[in-house]
Amino acid sequence: MYSTMQWLRHAWLPVLPLSVLIAQHFQWFDFSALPMPELPLALLGSAAALGVFFKASRAGVAALLVVAAYLIIDTLQWTRSVAETELLLALLGFNLAALSWTRDRSPLSGFGILLVGIPVAQVVALFSLRECCARLLTGELLTLADNPVTALIPREYSAADLLSIGAVLLALPAWVRRRDQTGAALLTCVLLLSAGAAFGALSEALPLFALVIGGLLLLLAVRTAHELAFRDELTGIPSRRAYSRYLLTLGRHFSIAVVDIDHFKKLNDRHGHQVGDQALRMVAAQIARYGGGPAFRYGGEEFVVVLPGRDRERAQRSLERMREKIAGYPMRLRSAGRSRRNDTKARSRRGNGGGKVIKTTVSVGVATSGEKARSPDDVMRAADRALYRAKRGGRNRVCAV
Numbered sequence: 001m002y003s004t005m006q007w008l009r010h011a012w013l014p015v016l017p018l019s020v021l022i023a024q025h026f027q028w029f030d031f032s033a034l035p036m037p038e039l040p041l042a043l044l045g046s047a048a049a050l051g052v053f054f055k056a057s058r059a060g061v062a063a064l065l066v067v068a069a070y071l072i073i074d075t076l077q078w079t080r081s082v083a084e085t086e087l088l089l090a091l092l093g094f095n096l097a098a099l100s101w102t103r104d105r106s107p108l109s110g111f112g113i114l115l116v117g118i119p120v121a122q123v124v125a126l127f128s129l130r131e132c133c134a135r136l137l138t139g140e141l142l143t144l145a146d147n148p149v150t151a152l153i154p155r156e157y158s159a160a161d162l163l164s165i166g167a168v169l170l171a172l173p174a175w176v177r178r179r180d181q182t183g184a185a186l187l188t189c190v191l192l193l194s195a196g197a198a199f200g201a202l203s204e205a206l207p208l209f210a211l212v213i214g215g216l217l218l219l220l221a222v223r224t225a226h227e228l229a230f231r232d233e234l235t236g237i238p239s240r241r242a243y244s245r246y247l248l249t250l251g252r253h254f255s256i257a258v259v260d261i262d263h264f265k266k267l268n269d270r271h272g273h274q275v276g277d278q279a280l281r282m283v284a285a286q287i288a289r290y291g292g293g294p295a296f297r298y299g300g301e302e303f304v305v306v307l308p309g310r311d312r313e314r315a316q317r318s319l320e321r322m323r324e325k326i327a328g329y330p331m332r333l334r335s336a337g338r339s340r341r342n343d344t345k346a347r348s349r350r351g352n353g354g355g356k357v358i359k360t361t362v363s364v365g366v367a368t369s370g371e372k373a374r375s376p377d378d379v380m381r382a383a384d385r386a387l388y389r390a391k392r393g394g395r396n397r398v399c400a401v
């Protein structure tokens with residue numbers, strides 16, 4: 001189930017361009033005063049470069065495509081009419097939507113080159129055909145039937161309008177299916193281009209749109225780099241490096257809990273590493289949800305929860321609740337026995353896990369800052385000692401010092 005917090009993690013993507021456009025509209029800040037021709041290109045170029053560094057083909061190629069469209073329309077002025085400009089921008093929106101269905105690879109791989117090659121071929125075809133098929137490419141394709149709804153739409157559909165609608169219809173399910181940040185950013189870009197085209201503002205305000213999309217893609221690239229550095233890949237929660245950074249922000253009063261999965265080696269041996277990974281993801285999600293403070297994967301099957309400003313009793317209460325939630329969570333195995341062993345026993349286990357339900361428990365040691373332990377390191381050492389007691393005391397329990 002996709003939690004509200006995960007949805008909110010993407011909320012900054014549409015909010016960012018919207019706030020720029022609102023600021024421009026109400027003239028709170030005049031973006032036309034910025035060094036316009038260079039700034040969008042600088043943002044887009046940086047986003048493309050980061051996309052290459054971080055093997056993020058979707059953000060990198062998207063930035064390159066917007067750069068190309070911007071150069072063709074604004075710098076080189078190759079398009080001869082507003083209709084041609086609109087068609088090129090609609091094609092850009094459609095390509096961004098198609099990009100959101102692909103997976104991230106290196107933009108310098110064969111796949112990345114193909115992703116750039118297809119739009120290049122489209123542009124070459126567009127410019128080669130414009131002499132003979134201008135009306136077909138940019139002209140009216142379909143006149144809307146006369147009814148109250150279509151009366152609100154002031155003009156007939158053109159190829160650009162159809163492409164814009166198609167782009168939104170293509171990008172939306174890609175994001176709903178994957179619900180990832182890059183998909184959300186590409187959908188935002190597509191919506192921006194389509195809305196700009198629908199209000200007839202896109203071709204005149206192209207530098208502003210390029211600036212907003214450039215800023216969005218650059219932030220996406222920086223965010224991707226940040227996630228790579230500070231998020232644990234397997235569980236999706238912040239990593240040990242994020243924990244070290246977080247400690248720098250701590251005040252004087254805090255509790256630290258060390259959470260360790262019980263008999264995890266046995267679980268791995270019995271059901272295979274894939275099931276072990278599934279258990280790690282489940283436990284991480286429960287700790288992040290019920291731990292009562294920021295949760296981090298410290299390493300292996302060990303997690304840390306920091307409870308800033310809490311006294312020991314309150315910390316213990318929320319950790320006790322978290323422990324109960326984990327112990328009661330029925331984990332349905334997706335596939336069992338992916339162990340590397342290939343004997344008959346191991347082979348017979350493979351594929352038998354689907355549907356089987358197992359439960360796992362955690363032991364927790366918690367310590368609070370005070371006279372004896374002032375620094376996070378001291379508190380962590382005390383929490384480790386408490387964890388040792390919890391393990392020795394029979395596991396599946398919370399011990400405090």
Ligand SMILES: Nc1nc2c(ncn2[C@@H]2O[C@H](COP(=O)(O)OP(=O)(O)OP(=O)(O)O)[C@@H](O)[C@H]2O)c(=O)[nH]1
Nearest residue numbers: 260261262263264265266268273274276277300301
């Ligand atoms: N599947 C999987 N296993 C991991 C990962 N990281 C560490 N492990 C395994 O975690 C196990 C840790 O086992 P131990 O430290 O012996 O602890 P334990 O079996 O949980 O025993 P107790 O802590 O005493 O209850 C080892 O078998 C590691 O291989 C991981 O990312 N995925």
